[in-house]
């Protein structure tokens with residue numbers, strides 16, 4: 001049985017951890033390996049190695065620093081299927097979803113190959129007579145990435161390629177539930193001619209995360225996970241003077257107007273709500289129907305939920321896999337029960353399903369609650385499972401008001417045929433990622449992965465120019481070179 005190792009200072013190292021956790025295939029409940037809960041001393045070893053590497057890596061010219069990324073892109077393509085399979089095995093999503101995730105990872109590598117242009121500075125001649133000013137971007141130092149379980153391959157890539165191409169060094173701490181994907185990625189990074197210490201992998205859970213937040217050599221934290229933890233991470237790391245970007249949880253609303261193309265809307269909102277078993281930070285979680293859309297949409301989405309093919313994600317015909325763990329399944333099912341207690345109708349009940357051949361898996365089938373009271377707990381709690389709650393209002397203004405009353409702001413989408421309604425929604429809705437006739441409004445790698453309100457703590461998001469700004473500090477230089485000092489010429 002595989003014991004997961006750490007990668008520190010250019011070498012694979014077994015952890016001295018006293019405790020290991022099982023890594024489990026959520027579709028079969030089979031053990032895939034054991035992950036160490038690495039102690040703080042191993043975070044320290046990684047931080048020391050990364051700091052030492054930083055001293056020379058920051059001096060490597062940017063055009064040279066991106067060469068390992070070109071190699072990484074080629075290696076990711078060559079090993080694409082194997083990594084996607086690993087994502088499915090440890091995380092449970094379908095193989096198609098895993099391929100989609102890894103495609104996004106590769107796209108971030110591609111965008112970061114443009115760092116020599118993206119981190120260019122500014123220059124102003126003659127800000128005063130004979131005086132020039134310039135602004136240059138320099139790396140910040142050792143950066144740490146703390147990742148969640150639901151996108152084990154993609155999320156570290158929102159940060160890592162930008163961090164190293166801008167001259168920083170990195171420590172990645174994956175979720176202890178899904179450590180195997182990053183092991184595969186680091187096996188490729190090992191072949192990319194990066195100096196030892198530029199990229200480091202430490203496998204652990206909460207204690208090591210806290211050691212990262214407190215470590216004096218670590219200058220920047222990129223976190224993605226639940227809101228409760230994001231808030232703690234932001235507070236604790238900022239108190240130590242670190243820069244922090246902390247992306248949190250979500251409860252994503254979609255609004256359906258009566259003029260929407262109902263067939264398309266149903267198909268893509270079903271993919272949004274039930275894809276990745278609802279464990280996507282951009283999953284549709286609340287569907288708000290306006291006027292006549294109520295009946296047509298409710299019927300159509302119920303049919304889509306019932307007919308979704310659920311099973312082991314490596315089977316190409318399967319449309320939805322299991323949720324991550326038995327406790328997660330129990331939590332989701334009890335939230336559905338709570339919704340029913342609070343007055344919602346369970347239109348489609350996906351609890352305790354029988355998935356033939358996978359009786360030990362952690363499955364919940366697509367579930368739909370209707371007549372959800374906007375003031376109930378179920379309307380506000382992130383379920384993080386394949387559960388869609390339906391609400392109904394009479395106007396788009398009411399719908400937008402309802403959306404904006406939520407505490408999260410990760411994504412909001414509108415389905416309509418009206419340009420005027422779309423324009424109003426785009427302008428008035430309080431969310432960082434917005435979709436118009438789109439079910440999962442995930443920004444491509446050349447846009448920031450935005451997020452507002454309790455879905456994000458910080459200023460600069462992951463991906464693209466935001467990542468470049470986050471991983472660099474600006475230096476402004478004001479220069480005067482009087483001719484009198486160069487008389488010899």
Ligand code: NAD
Nearest residue numbers: 147148149174175205206209225226229247248249250281
């Ligand atoms: P989580 O918050 O439980 O864990 C995330 C990471 O933090 C893990 O690596 C974990 O080991 C570590 N951690 C957990 N508790 C900690 C603590 N108290 N102190 C320090 N580190 C700690 O999240 P999860 O269950 O792995 O992921 C699901 C959550 O992530 C959902 O809420 C989802 O919405 C969110 N998410 C958000 C985005 C986004 O872009 N906003 C993207 C993906 C997932």
